[in-house]
Amino acid sequence: MKTLAELAQIREKMKDKVGIREGVNGVRIVVGMATCGIAAGARPVLNTLVEEVSKEGLSATATVTQTGCIGICQYEPVVEVFEAGKEKVTYVKVTPDMAKRIVAEHIKGGKPVAEYTIGNYKI
Amino acid sequence: MKELSLNILDIAQNSFTAGATLTEIILEESADKLTIRIVDNGCGMSEDTLKQVSNPFYTTRTTRKVGLGIPLFRQAAEQTGGYITIQSTKDPVNHGTVITGVFNKSHIDFTPLGDIASTVCLLAQGCGEGDMVFTHKIEGKETVELDTRALREVLQGVPLSNPDVQLWIKAYTTQQYEK
Numbered sequence: 349m350k351t352l353a354e355l356a357q358i359r360e361k362m363k364d365k366v367g368i369r370e371g372v373n374g375v376r377i378v379v380g381m382a383t384c385g386i387a388a389g390a391r392p393v394l395n396t397l398v399e400e401v402s403k404e405g406l407s408a409t410a411t412v413t414q415t416g417c418i419g420i421c422q423y424e425p426v427v428e429v430f431e432a433g434k435e436k437v438t439y440v441k442v443t444p445d446m447a448k449r450i451v452a453e454h455i456k457g458g459k460p461v462a463e464y465t466i467g468n469y470k471i
Numbered sequence: 472m473k474e475l476s477l478n479i480l481d482i483a484q485n486s487f488t489a490g491a492t493l494t495e496i497i498l499e500e501s502a503d504k505l506t507i508r509i510v511d512n513g514c515g516m517s518e519d520t521l522k523q524v525s526n527p528f529y530t531t532r533t534t535r536k537v538g539l540g541i542p543l544f545r546q547a548a549e550q551t552g553g554y555i556t557i558q559s560t561k562d563p564v565n566h567g568t569v570i571t572g573v574f575n576k577s578h579i580d581f582t583p584l585g586d587i588a589s590t591v592c593l594l595a596q597g598c599g600e601g602d603m604v605f606t607h608k609i610e611g612k613e614t615v616e617l618d619t620r621a622l623r624e625v626l627q628g629v630p631l632s633n634p635d636v637q638l639w640i641k642a643y644t645t646q647q648y649e650k
Contacts, residue, residue, distance in 0.1 A: 349646065350639055350642045350643040350646055352621075352625050354639060355622065355625045355626065355636070355639055355643075356625050358626075358629070358633070358635045358636055358639060359625060359626050359627060359629045361635070362629045362633060362635070363627070363628075363629060381480070381484065381593070381597065382481075382484070383481050383538075383539045383540045383543065384539075386472070386477050386480055386481050387472055387477070387539075387543075391477060391480060391586075391589055391590070391593060392589070394593060395589050395592075395593070395641075398592075398596075398634045398637045398638065399634075399638065401634040402634040402635050402637070402638050406634075407633055407634040407635045410634075411632060411633075412596075412632070412634060412637075413596070413597075413632060414484075414593065414596065414597045416484070416488070
């Protein structure tokens, strides 16, 4: 049973983490959520990213957000990972299973999953 | 779109982009009819834009040349014998847009609503500085509701997009449907 009291507990757990309030987290995961992304299956990908980030205990250091059309509709669902001081990593044609691996190996482990990136995509 | 809840997610993004401080998503469901209404107080559309929005080759985007959000929503309604209506005004005081879709549920081409709880938590994540109120009235059942204003009061600055908060919203919405 989910209650507002439980939500207040989450607040207490997160309130000391200044980063989440100011949006200056270590890692920002962005999912394309325009018509093209949604139709290609971006919603379950975003839901999976949120679940995995929470499960791995990374909720205070990583954010998962939505953006509009990135302009490469044929590669949707597209997931971009931004990290301060590092080059942006763009994952294409992402599925929920791929999203799990991205969180485990890249967000948690710090090593991008090269085979899922746009540079590695074979047409 | 395989689920109407995906259309809702798609259309409501336009309200957020229009700078709405409040977006209401109101579903009313009886045995044979589903009405989906998206009401926002965003910047509204001009008469010229309003005439164009159902045209797939019209979009305000610059990254591509087609805009399929409204056309797909319209198709989903019309293929059940239903329809959509759009009212919008740029009036300086009462600006905003209302999009209504009426669906005949018993029609063979009715698209199921699908995973609406996933849409609700992503709407709460995507509404930015604005607020979102979701209401689903189902005949003979308890109304399902989620108001981000009430959640913000509890959260006191912790963002709605926080992954732990997101999971709470999804579970909170799902459990209301199970009542």
